[in-house]
Amino acid sequence: MRTLNLKFEDALEVSKAISNKHRMSILRLLSERPHNVNELSERLDLPFSTTAVNVKKLEDVGLITTELLPGRGTQKVNTKKYDQIVIDIGPQDTKKDERVVIYDMPVGEYVDCYVEPSCGLVSVEDYIGMHDDPRSFYERDRINAELIFFKAGFIEYRFPNRLPYGSKPEQLEFSTEICSEAPLYKTDWPSDITVWVNGVEIGTWTSPSDFGGERGFLTPDWWLTNHTQYGLLKNWKISEDGFFLDGVKITSEKNINDLDIRDKPFISFKIGVKTDAVNKGGLNLFGSKFGNYEQGIVMKLRYDDKEQS
Structure with a gap:
């Protein structure tokens, strides 16, 4: 039996997610076997x-997983991750949980870039500047971008360094929604996407696809479904044990x-596609109002607040 053990302070979001009869019914159905959204919709008569939306909420809190599987084309299939949830309501070390800095950076607030067409910036209402014109990346309105895409190059963000003086950084994480960049969209379109932090190369992830054809949960209605719609949420972690991508040591x-x-x-986060990449398939970067995840680029910095000798 697979058990999700939650600390008291981590249980609130999961409790919110399951305090809904439709989501509980979805979990029941996924206990039988994996389903896609169409199947769940038919069985629940919703x-x-x-x-x-309800599937997305369960995915966001980690109770289910969604993967792309071949079938009649490519379809997203949902699977339950746990058989039971256990919440620890005993005394907690709240001081330890305060030793973390969290910052959600809007994708339009980059400080440097070099991009090659196809490229562009998109707000919730329209394109910013001209499509396929790198000069648009220097427009004043770039801060309103919710979707950024380019074939090759990089884009760099600088997060404020809020590490308290005298503290030691223990773990640094970044998460963002990304995918490849193809003309319109293409499910079989690999791209080698590399991340650097403070000038140090953290690792390269090969995105399998430029996802389109099915509207992202947050993607504006005016944006055509034959264009890129959503990406995958990726997580890079840096600790004293090394570099990790989605929990796997790099x-x-x-x-x-x-x-x-x-x-x-500041803490620099740079993401891009190298000119010598094996799979030069571009990059789409999603903001909090595009794609499937309501966030920009989230940084989490955990630290030890004791002076180190």
Whole structure:
């Protein structure tokens, strides 16, 4: 039996997610076997849009997973992750949980870039500047971008360094929604996407697709479904044990101490596709109002607040 053990302070979002009869019914159905959203919609006698929103909420809190499987084309199939949930309501060390800095960076607030067409920036209402014109990336309205795409190059963000003086950084995480960039969209379109933090290369992930054809949960109605719609939420973690991508160790040859976080006024996050990448399939970067995840680029910095000798 697969059990999800939650600390008291982590249980609120999961409790909110399951305090809904439709979501509980979805979990029951997924206990039988995996289903896609159409199947769940039919069995629950609910509109597709209502079912999709409820599936998304369960996915966001980690109770189910969604994967792309071949079938009649490519379809998204939902699977239950746990058989039971256990919440620890005993005394907690709240001080430890306060030692974290969280910052959600809007995707339009980058500080540097170099991009090659096809490229563009999109707000919730329209394109920003001209499509396929790198000059548009320097327009003042770029801060309103909710979707950024380019074939090759990079885009860099600088997060404020809020590490308290005298503290030691223990773990740094970044998460963002991304996918490949193809003309319109293409499910079989790999792209090698690389991340750097404070100038140190963290690792490369090969995105399998440029996802389209089915509207993202947050994607504006005016944006045509034959264009990119959503991506995958990826997580990079840097600790004293090495570098990780979605919980899988990439390398242990370098660690968080190589980032010199205490010596810099900002924390740089750069993401892009190298000119010599094997799979030069571009990059789509989604903001909080495009795609499937209501966030920009989220940074989490955990630290030890004791002075280190």
